[in-house]
Amino acid sequence: MARDERGVTAQSEDFAAWYNEVVFKAGLVDRGPAKGTMVIRPYGYRLWEQLQSELDRRIKDTGHENAYFPLLIPESYLGREAEHVEGFSPELAVVTHAGGKELEESLVVRPTSETVIGEMMSKWISSHRDLPLLLNQWSNVVRWELRPRMFLRTTEFLWQEGHTAHADEADARRETMLGLEIYHEVARDLAAMPVVPGEKTPGERFAGAVATFTIEGMMRDGRALQAGTSHYMGTNFAAAFGIRYTGESGRDELCHTTSWGMSTRMIGGIVMTHGDDKGLVFPPRLAPYQVVIVSITRGGNAAVEQAADDLARRLRAAGVRTHVDNRPQLSPGFKYNEWEMRGVPIRLELGPRDLEAGTAMMVRRLGGDGKQSVPLDSLPETMQGILDDFQSFLLARATEFRDTHTRTVDDWPDFADAVATGWASALHCGQPPCEDDIKSVTAATPRCIPLAGAPATGTCVRCGAASAYGKRVIFGRAY
Numbered sequence: 053m054a055r056d057e058r059g060v061t062a063q064s065e066d067f068a069a070w071y072n073e074v075v076f077k078a079g080l081v082d083r084g085p086a087k088g089t090m091v092i093r094p095y096g097y098r099l100w101e102q103l104q105s106e107l108d109r110r111i112k113d114t115g116h117e118n119a120y121f122p123l124l125i126p127e128s129y130l131g132r133e134a135e136h137v138e139g140f141s142p143e144l145a146v147v148t149h150a151g152g153k154e155l156e157e158s159l160v161v162r163p164t165s166e167t168v169i170g171e172m173m174s175k176w177i178s179s180h181r182d183l184p185l186l187l188n189q190w191s192n193v194v195r196w197e198l199r200p201r202m203f204l205r206t207t208e209f210l211w212q213e214g215h216t217a218h219a220d221e222a223d224a225r226r227e228t229m230l231g232l233e234i235y236h237e238v239a240r241d242l243a244a245m246p247v248v249p250g251e252k253t254p255g256e257r258f259a260g261a262v263a264t265f266t267i268e269g270m271m272r273d274g275r276a277l278q279a280g281t282s283h284y285m286g287t288n289f290a291a292a293f294g295i296r297y298t299g300e301s302g303r304d305e306l307c308h309t310t311s312w313g314m315s316t317r318m319i320g321g322i323v324m325t326h327g328d329d330k331g332l333v334f335p336p337r338l339a340p341y342q343v344v345i346v347s348i349t350r351g352g353n354a355a356v357e358q359a360a361d362d363l364a365r366r367l368r369a370a371g372v373r374t375h376v377d378n379r380p381q382l383s384p385g386f387k388y389n390e391w392e393m394r395g396v397p398i399r400l401e402l403g404p405r406d407l408e409a410g411t412a413m414m415v416r417r418l419g420g421d422g423k424q425s426v427p428l429d430s431l432p433e434t435m436q437g438i439l440d441d442f443q444s445f446l447l448a449r450a451t452e453f454r455d456t457h458t459r460t461v462d463d464w465p466d467f468a469d470a471v472a473t474g475w476a477s478a479l480h481c482g483q484p485p486c487e488d489d490i491k492s493v494t495a496a497t498p499r500c501i502p503l504a505g506a507p508a509t510g511t512c513v514r515c516g517a518a519s520a521y522g523k524r525v526i527f528g529r530a531y
Contacts, residue, residue, distance in 0.1 A: 060074055060077065060329065060330075060331060060393075061073055062329050063272060063273070063327075063329055067271075067272070067273035067324075070327075070329070071201075071323065071324060072201070072202070074323065074327060074331050074393070075096075075202050075203065075320075075323060076202075077331070078331055078332050078393050078394045079093050079094075079095045079096070079394065080092070080095055080096030080099070080202075080203075080319065080323075081093055081203065083202075084208075086207065087200070088196070088197045088198075088200040088206055088207030088208075089206060089207050089208050090200075090206045090208075090209075092316070095340055095394065098340035099319055099322070099334070099338060099339070099340050100210065100316055100319060102337075102338045102339075102340070103238070103242065103243070103318060103319075103338055104190065104212075106238065106242055106338075107234070107238050107314060108188075108190070108212070110234050110237070110238065111188050111212070111234065114186075114230060115186050116186040116187065116188045116214060116216075117186065117187060117188065118187075118189065118190065119188070119189055120189055120190075120191065121162075121165050121172065121191075122162075123161060123162055123191075123192075124147065124160070124161065124162070125159065125160045125161075125162050125165075125167055125168045126157055126159060126160075127146065127157060127158040127159065127160050129160075129167035129168060129171060130144075130160060130167055132167065132292040132293060133166075133167070133260050133289055133292040135259050135260045135288075140163045140164070140195070140259060142196070143163055143195035143196050143197075144160050144163060144195075144196065145160070145161040145194045145196055145207075146158045146159070146160055146161070147159040147160075161194040162191070162194065163193055163194060163195045164193060164213060164311075164313070165189060165191070165193075165213055165215065166215065166285070166309075167289075167293070169187065169189075169215045170215075170289045170292065170293035170295055170309070171293055173185060173215075173217050173293070173295045173307070173309075174293050174294040177295060177296070177297050177307060178297060178298065179297055180219055180297050180299050180300055183217060183218055183219045183297060184216055184217060184218045184219070184223060184227070185216060185217040186214075186216045186227075187214065187215050187216065188212055188213070188215075189212065189213050189215070190211075190212050191211070191212075191213070192208055192209065192210050192211075193208070193209060193211060193213075194207060194208050195207065195209075201320075202320070203316055203319045203320035203323070204277075204317055204320040205531070209315050209316050209317065210315060210316045211313050211315035211316065212313060212314060212315075213311065213312070213313040214311065214312045214313070215309065215310070215311050216309065216310045217290070217295055217308070217309050218307060218309070218310070219297065219299070219305070219307070219308070220308060221286070221308050223308070224286075224308035224310050225263075225284055227310045228263070228265060228282050228283065228284040228310045228312070229265070231282035231310065231312035232249055232265045232266075232267065232280075232282040232312070233249075235247075235249075235267050235280035235282065235312075235314055236249045238280075238314070239267055239269065239279055239280065239318075239321075240447065241337070242335065242337045242338050243321065243322050243325070243335055243338060244325070244326065244335040244337075244443055244446040244447040244450060245269045245279065245321060245322070245325050245447075245450060246269070246447060246450050246451040246454055247268055247269045247279055248267065248268045248269075248499075248500060248502050248526060249265065249266070249500070249502070249503050249504075250265065250266060250268065250499075250500025250501050250502040250503050250505070250526070251263060251264070251265050251266075251500060251501045251503070252264040252265070252266055252281075252498075252500060253480070253482055253487065253498045253525065254482065254484065255483075255484035255487045255488075255498070256487075256497065256498060257283075258281065258311070260285060260288050260289065261283040261285050261286075261288075261311075262284050262285060262286035262288065263283070263284045264281055264282075264283045264284075265282045265283070265284075265500075265503075266280070266281045266282075266499070267279050267280045268499045268526065268528075269321055269325060269454075270325075270453065270454040270457060270458070270474065270475060270528070271321070271324035271531070272324060272325065272326075272327065272453065273324070274457050274474040274475070274528070274529070275529045275530055275531055276475065276499045276526075276528040276529070276530040276531070277317070277324065277531050278499070278530065278531075279314070279317065279318055279321050280312070280313065280314040280318075281313060282310070282311075282312035283310060283311045283312060284308075285310060285311055286308060286309075287306040287307070287308055287309075289309050290306040290307045290308065291306055295307040295309065320531070322334065322335065322338065324531075325450050326395075326418075326446055326449075326450065327395070328418070330389075330392045331392055331393030331394065332393065332395025333395050333397075333417050333418055333446065334395040334396065334397060334417075335397075335443050335446050335447075336397045336398075336439035336440070336442055336443050337443055339373065339395065339396065339397055340373065341373050341374065341375040341396050342372050342373045342374065342396070342397055342398065342435075342439055343367060343372055343373070343374045343375070343396070343397070343398045343399075343400060343435065344375045344376075344377055344391045344396045344398075344399050344400070345360045345363060345364055345374065345375070345377065345399075345400045345401075345402060345412075346377050346384060346387045346388065346391070346399060346401050346402070347359075347360040347376065347377070347403075348384050348401060348402065348403035348404075348406075349380075349403070349404070352380065353404055355404070356402060356403060356404055356407055357378055359402060359407050359428070360376050360378060360402050361376060363400070363402070363412070363428060363431065364376045366431070366432045367431065367432050367435060369432065370432040370433070370435065370436065371436070372432070372435050372436065372439070375396075377391070388401075388415075395417065396417060397416065397417050397439060397442050398414060398415070398416060398417070398435070398438060398439065398442070399414070399415045400412045400413070400414055400426075400431075401413040401414075401423070406425075407428075409425075410427060410428050410429065411425045411427055411428060412425075412426055412428055412431070413425060413426075414426045416438075417442075418442075418446070418449075419442070419449070454475075457473060457474030457475065458470075458474055458475040458476075458477060458526070459474065459475070459476055459477065460477045460478075460524065461477065461478050461513060462478070462479070462510075462513065463513065464513060464514060467494075467513050467514070467527070468493070468494050471494050471496035471527055471528055471529060472494075474528065475499070475526050475527065475528040476496070476513075476526070476527045476528070477505075477524045477526055477527075478513040478524055478525060478527060479508060479509070479510045479511060479513055479519035479524055479525070480498060480512050480513065480519060480520065480521070480524075480525040480527075481512035481514075481515055481518065481519060481520055482520030482521060483515070483520075486512060486514050486515045486517070489515070490514050490527065494529075495529045496527045496529050497527065497528070497529075497530055498525050498526070498527055499525075499526045499527060499528050500525070500526055501521050501525050501526075502523070502524075505523035505524055506523060506524075507522055507523055508522070508523050508524050509522060
């Protein structure tokens with residue numbers, strides 16, 4: 053297989069190998085001691101913190117409050133909603149012993165918190181005046197994973213999960229779409245991922261939900277990634293956990309609930325949406341470091357090192373996340389390659405000649421024309437515009453890739469050909485057995501019924517039955 057000088061497999065040769073190598077070599081993650089777990093290293097956690105802070109602000113701006121619920125959930129709680137427990141049963145980690153004794157009731161390590169939050173909602177809600185109840189939790193969850201892949205599928209991962217209760221279906225559905233739009237905005241505007249928002253088919257719904265909505269992104273191997281989901285739960289969990297309220301008329305009513313989540317899987321999505329054969333490419337709005345200054349000195353040059361520190365201080369004061377790499381034991385070339393591997397949007401090179409000229413050499417991680425001389429004095433004022441241009445470039449690049457790898461198809465041979473390298477937009481009957489048949493032959497699944505899809509009717513691309521949704525469905529192989 054083709055490799056760069058640091059040993060990264062080319063995407064065109066083996067995309068999976070490229071991904072596995074780059075997340076380790078770039079210092080994002082390491083393997084945990086228990087099978088399927090991961091250690092998020094500081095550089096990777098910086099990325100998560102950027103995403104977390106921006107998402108948390110948006111959630112709070114819409115009136116939600118953060119809370120925290122227990123990691124351990126009585127096993128009987130999951131059994132109250134039959135479809136929910138059936139959906140999660142293969143993934144559960146169960147504690148049977150504690151304190152040297154066998155427990156009277158086994159405890160489940162949370163795979164999600166609908167059940168325990170539903171139990172608490174039933175205590176906190178009594179009147180229509182208590183609604184809507186808008187909660188959010190930042191936590192870890194455990195879903196036993198047989199085929200782990202760092203960030204994408206691990207036994208333990210980090211996420212936020214919103215859980216809300218409402219007086220009626222209309223309000224709950226508005227909340228469901230609000231959660232979806234927050235995710236769409238974060239993916240598009242921060243991660244530069246041109247995701248497609250849409251509804252899942254019945255066969256792809258979250259266990260126990262009435263309707264599931266998703267944002268689907270296309271990775272650079274043509275596969276889909278479910279990057280965030282929002283669920284309208286109807287009154288299913290309210291009935292199971294007694295989440296009721298007394299309405300203005302004095303009548304006892306069941307609440308309508310929602311659930312929505314985004315996880316550290318987004319880190320994998322960013323890697324696979326923008327990375328190339330040199331390594332990571334980070335969108336500036338989420339990059340741990342937006343700018344790295346490489347000071348070029350031989351045997352040490354106090355003036356250059358001082359100038360690099362001064363420039364970094366001025367950039368930070370202008371709101372730019374900046375790092376100075378002045379490690380004397382490493383050559384400039386090694387540093388250039390390392391920061392390319394680690395995806396930093398902008399590299400500034402500063403040596404004695406540059407300092408004398410009052411300039412630095414600027415290199416964009418992608419889409420630039422090589423090195424460009426830029427004046428030191430004005431960099432703090434101009435850098436934000438440079439970063440914004442790079443952010444826009446990445447979104448446009450990813451959008452073009454998605455659009456050129458999505459085909460509208462009307463017959464089976466074209467469908468099979470399309471999902472081999474990207475997505476197919478096709479008419480579908482909506483029947484789970486047909487979906488299972490499509491998956492068994494092509495490994496493709498229905499990713500979503502796009503919210504913005506144009507009206508279309510006809511017959512299913514696979515079985516020939518009448519199409520079900522009044523528009524086309526996106527199919528693709530997925531992570």
